[in-house]
Amino acid sequence: MVDAWVSRGAGTGEAVGAVLAEVEDRAQWRSRLLRAGRDLFAAYGYAHTTVEQLCAEAKVPVRAFFQQFTSPEALLIALYDEVATRGLRASEAVLLSDGVDECAAEERFRRLFDAYVQAVTEDPRGARVAFVEVLGVSRAVDDHLAMWRTMWSEFLACEAERAVERGEVGDGDQRVAVMVMTHSVDELLAQHGRRPRQITPDRLTEELTQFSLTMLGPP
Incomplete structure (x- = not known):
């Protein structure tokens, strides 16, 4: 029984850690995307930069872009x-x-x-x-x-x-x-x-x- 609770507690701790890590990442997504936009738009032009390129430069998932910006x-x-x-x-x-x-x-x-x-x-x-x-x-x-x-x-x-x-x-x-x-x-x-x-x-x-x-x- 004790082992089961310890096991469950460890699993919960890992889950909480994963959630906290994502929350921290989300807080950084906007600043990363702003920095990526500044770099890529200045270097290659706004018209020649895609969302995928912005996300690759910012090292964030594509879904992160649309959670931070509508377009x-x-x-x-x-x-x-x-x-x-x-x-x-x-x-x-x-x-x-x-x-x-x-x-x-x-x-x-x-x-x-x-x-x-x-x-x-x-x-x-x-x-x-x-x-x-x-x-x-x-x-x-x-x-x-x-x-x-x-x-x-x-x-x-x-x-x-x-x-x-x-x-x-x-x-x-x-x-x-x-x-x-x-x-x-x-x-x-x-x-x-x-x-x-x-x-x-x-x-x-x-x-x-x-x-x-x-x-x-x-x-």
Whole structure:
């Protein structure tokens, strides 16, 4: 009887161990798939990467992919959101930093763009995915990018209004200028994603700063 209980207990322990191991694996599946997507999409292109290749790279079963993401597009959007969120947080940190309120418009824009650019280009693979591989994928992805652009337009509009109120840039409605600025940020980052060695982060920051001031106009 005792031997039977010991045997049953051992079997239960093995079963529990197997369950715990799978739970631990599941917790790592998403991060593995994100890393695999970043690597493969950047190296071979989103359009040329299959779910099976992603799972092989991540060392997870195919069923794991669809437990974490509804489609390859969902993985692509998640990777974009990682990069975009990192850029947003970096820009917000600048606005909260000491002394930034006293800075002139040119210095404020330079600090904002520098923080954003450094954050989103920190990982060349992530930058390639977020600003090149997302282009022309589908209407759903385009709509998601448009949502982020709208948010950035509002963010930059606040900075433009501040500069207008302080008499540092041209007076009047700056909405068109801000829309052009927002699209220019994406276009320049796409160029960086394609040729990171030719278009450096420092050059991006300078180009974006000067272009923004030109678009907003002199006081």
